[in-house]
Amino acid sequence: MTLNSERAPNNFEGMIFLDNFDLHETNDLKDSQFNDDLNNKLNEYFEGRIVRKDLTKKIKEGANVPVYVLEYLLGKYCATTYESLIEKGVQTVKDILSENFVRPDEAQKIISKLRELGSYSVIDKVSVKLNYRADRYEAEFSNLGLKDVPISEEYPSKYERLLGGNIWCMIQFEYFYDEADPRRNPFIIRKLAPIQMPNLDLDEILHVRDNFTKEEWIDILLRSCGMEPTQFDDRVKWLLLARLVPLVENNFNLCELGPRGTGKSHVYREISPNSILVSGGQTTVANLFYNMSTKMVGLVGMWDCVAFDEVAGIHFKDKDGVPIMKDYMASGSFSRGKNEKNASASMVFVGNINQSVDTLLKTSSLFDPFPSDIAKDTAFFDRMHCYIPGWEIPKYRPEYFTDDYGFITDYLSEFMREMRKRSFADAFDEYFRLGNNLNQRDVVAVRKMVSGLIKLIYPNGKYEKEDIEEILIFAMEGRRRVKEQLKKIGGMEFYDVNFSYIDNETLAENFISVPEQGGGKLIPEGMNKPGHLYTVGKVDNGMIGVFKIETKMMNGTGKFNCTGIGSKKEVKESIDTAFSYLKSNSANISGMISTKNNDYLMQVQDLNGIGMTKHLALASFVALCSAALNKPVLPSTAILGSLSIGGTLMKIEDLSNTLQVCLDSGAKKVLIPISSSADLATVPPELIGNFSLIFYQSPEDAVFKALGVE
Template sequence: MDELSKKLNTYFQGRVVRKDLTKKIKEGANVPVYVLEYLLGMYCATYDEDSINDGVERVKKILADNFVRPDEAEKIKSKIKELGRYTVIDKVSVKLNEKKDVYEAEFSNLGLKGVVISSHYVREFEKLLSGGIWNIVKISYFYDETARDVSPFNIDSLTPIQMPNLDIDEIMEGRKNFTKEEWIDILIRSIGMEPTQLDYSVKWHMLERIVPLVENNYNLCELGPRGTGKSHIYKEISPNSILISGGQTTVANLFYNMASRKIGLVGMWDAVAFDEVAGITFKDNDGIQIMKDYMASGSFARGREEKNASASMIFVGNINQSVEVLLKTSHLFEPFPEAMANDSAFFDRMHYYLPGWEVPKMRPEFLTDEYGYITDYLSEWCREMRKHSFTDAFDKYFKLGNNLNQRDVIAVRKTVSGLTKLIYPNGEYNKDDIAEILRYALVGRRRVKEQLKKIGGMEFYDVNFSYIDNETMEEEFVSVPEQGGGKIIPEGIGKAGHLYTIGRGRSGMIGAYKIETKVVNGSGKFEKTGLGSDREAKEAIETAFRFFKANSKNISGTISTGTKDYLMHVQDIHGVGLTSELALTAFIALCSAAMNRPAQSQIVVLGSMSIGGTISKVEELANVLQVCFDSGAKKILIPMSSAVDIGIVPPELFAKFQISFYQTPEDAVFKALGVE
């Protein structure tokens, strides 16, 4: 045992289990982890190695004798008949047979159907009616010739494989004996992972996966590569969550069955997870609309009734391309089905986007051999914490920046609340502790907002999330790692002939372009690279050079077009495809290189021109300015013809720049290069 395991055994004796025992038995028994650890907690809660080995053998024997394997169902049924009574471990679901006015149980692996079950079990364990739960069941056999349509199998007793009670004060007191780092490691070991093998940022992602289990009505999305354990917690670790594999469901199953007047999965479970989001389909046309309603408010209307529920919604799935490619060609919600993929209102309800690509693929060394909480103890604690709220945890120290709207604020508060419940359940934290959680919460919600901006345009322009220190009034901004932030246009004066513009690429998306120009001794040749086979982009660059040759003397008498060669390279920075809006920026770049005079720091040139020097206005000015800001621009050169569109630009965005207007190409050159 390492030191942390010894400490854990000291303060939580009987509540912990050695996770390698789970791993050993799990490999030979296809039962959920919480079923195994329920048994291990009963027979292996000790320090003594011999007693642990005896306990493991006992658990193995119980599973060998009582756990029902589907291929041995007939053998077990025969045992029940021959012995008269037998105990089995199986997943049991219950339905009401209204024609007979009885509840009937169905055994998942045993294959029994129509077994009458007492209504008091149904009242006590409602989840039997919704998907079923694992139980230890004593079954007896009695065949009555006069009742041919009644099953001869009878349920004598049924015990759900869950802890009967939880002392929440035990956890609150026990938490005081551990540091923040130790407590995080304990939680990660409790879900079967070895924290010493994980980066610090990955540990936080592991904790975020647990948040839907401690926070009511929490909407989490995690997309990433295969094999990173995205659905593991919701399927194996908690008996209070259900994983919908394949994604196909109905409104009646998920929300409310109007025929039987019974609430669906969201009313029975703490968390409902959709595996493989690409396959999410509703047989009902209004399914997605009802889901949006529920994700926003925790309630939904069916018929004349409005129902409330507290289940969190989790969406997990695979990204088949690299994140870089997705960001350039589409958005990070692209794996969702077509009915959702461009629905900004649906994604706006996501409280957090967990970057699955930052979590490593599972390998044997990532699984722990040390002690952690029995998963059932962990899940019952999570369920108890749903009654508490820490949404105001940061108000004493910080307030949120003005770019967060009401939905953003709710999302950030919910994430802060969930992580605070997990790491500081007794409410004992300081300013630095809560700042760390707040930053993490802001990044995940900003990731959602960045994608909404790509889907919905200017409606979601306000993505620059920040928090303000109540004491110093300093504002701290958070960035999303994969976006690259303002690194595209670096600070400081660049090289002569280097210029940036923003335009709409062939893909239909707006992106940044860099033009690099070099002048060498020669005979007036012009070479261009980076344009591929894009005819319109080539024509725009040719237009710039012809205009440059004809009008260079209007700029400076020192420019020579006959004794110099000009080399130009165009870079499509965002990978959105080349644009035809390059002529004016290319002309300024040629002038800059010829005069050996760099453009002003962090300036972007907008607008284009014809061969005769006619300036064209900027289309979708607000969207273009948002990309300018995201790319790191501080100064913007805008054609005078676009001044009429300034009114559609949000004032907060317009105020971020130093704006200059130009009327002619020559005017644009002087202003871009800072020539008076």
């Protein structure tokens, strides 16, 4: 078959340029939806760069192509506010997708058309590799199923991301079967263009930003991503914005875990052609970083953002995969062979939490969904700059998707890509400085987050002190969430979680908390009932938990019953030790205590759900005395330590971490055996300063001091 010289009906130029389509037609009424003030302002300042998002939604439901592909076409054929022209444009886009978009199950049909017509235009995902044996570049088409198609070196040179794989493109094919050389590939790429904006005037955006308020600009960004901002409160809006930070900030490491159906991966799959989503989490060092055979940099060098979907499945086929990733996340560089390579791609980790947040906080950490070989790796998680609480974002419903106007997705993505060249990392230095609990990695994380949010909300650099403070608080919360989980995994190495910032003018220090830690502490303020108290101790699995003991005395014959302790022998023995010691030594406390004419009921609660500790004897003894004397324990007090049947006091295991748990749980006073005083040298002074430490020398002394008896 010879080359057909006639132009095919679906010519390449017709797919890109508007033919016989007058956008300046004025004899039609404007779209009735175009009556909102924000929509009017968008049309005034960004005419030709916006699209009605309900059009995207309608076509998207019937076409399995990314949003930026659809909006590239809609931006060319529907860039108008006139309803009749929009209808024509939508039909044109539908026709293009119908005729040119390649569905995998129709690949052979398209190939057949190409053979018959001699020339045919398609929309498909393309990747290019160098065939060094033949010294030529070859393309592979995902849906069309074609491989090893020769392609001019012009294209991989001009569009390097083709070498990273899977770029949506418009391709004009020609077909020529050479009977003299049957082995010659008959498919010829006449023309290829990635689906992206040809240019962007960033100065225009920076200048026009002055005409929008902060609230309007945030709404525009969210509508540009397909969301309807009127359906979300301010908190959710900021969380949705945080998902965009990796697209505007170089080498930004983000984690978001939450329930299914909240759109965690949507931004990285659909919104930007400059990001890639690694589905399933499985990859190789060669694919992600550097291929030693081809000497080609992997995904981190080709994309602005590499996102891992379903973090539970993250797996490297190479043993050195995780160490190389940690190196890259920390420095933006990695070593392969004799050379060190640099890249600027941000890393995003998204996945599902299958338990409630409260359960995870009590039993493990918010990083628990990561695979087991990473879940305990504090060095890996310490490189996370922000953790978005995905559980605060509602599951998407139809009304959460906008029908109003927003930027063409590709216009938005090019804006974000251009902003990566700028930095606002020092923006808050004029007004605030960070507290001394933030180490260098914390400072870097906060600065990156602040810079990214300013690029999104105030790209022109015009903001006030209160604007920066709002961003700073949000950025510090995102990093503190990482640090709180590191403390759970790594212990006292990460004790410094009390993040704060200081106003340069007033010198007032403001502390930042994370909502899930809660204002309601496990050890509440105020006086407890007699017989009620709190103790902190280590369980067999090494975790440290908070336990509440409730004791009640009533008339009886000297019986003692305890519930809530489970079936472990050591736990039951510690409770029995407390009652036995009371029977033998009650006279040393008070003659009013009777173990023969009263019954004692005790219940122990595991407030963290981690299992029961065997270090309950001392606290149980104090609780029994408190109930017997009808006198409450001092408020906000944690009682530490244990005793033997003979009254010997036991040293506290892991005092530093135990005190940290006391602080996190709300304790303001801590009873400690004098035998543990030497271990205070291992506790950071900043931690000790948060308590009134009360030392006791014997079980009886512990009772007197716990009850406030001089």
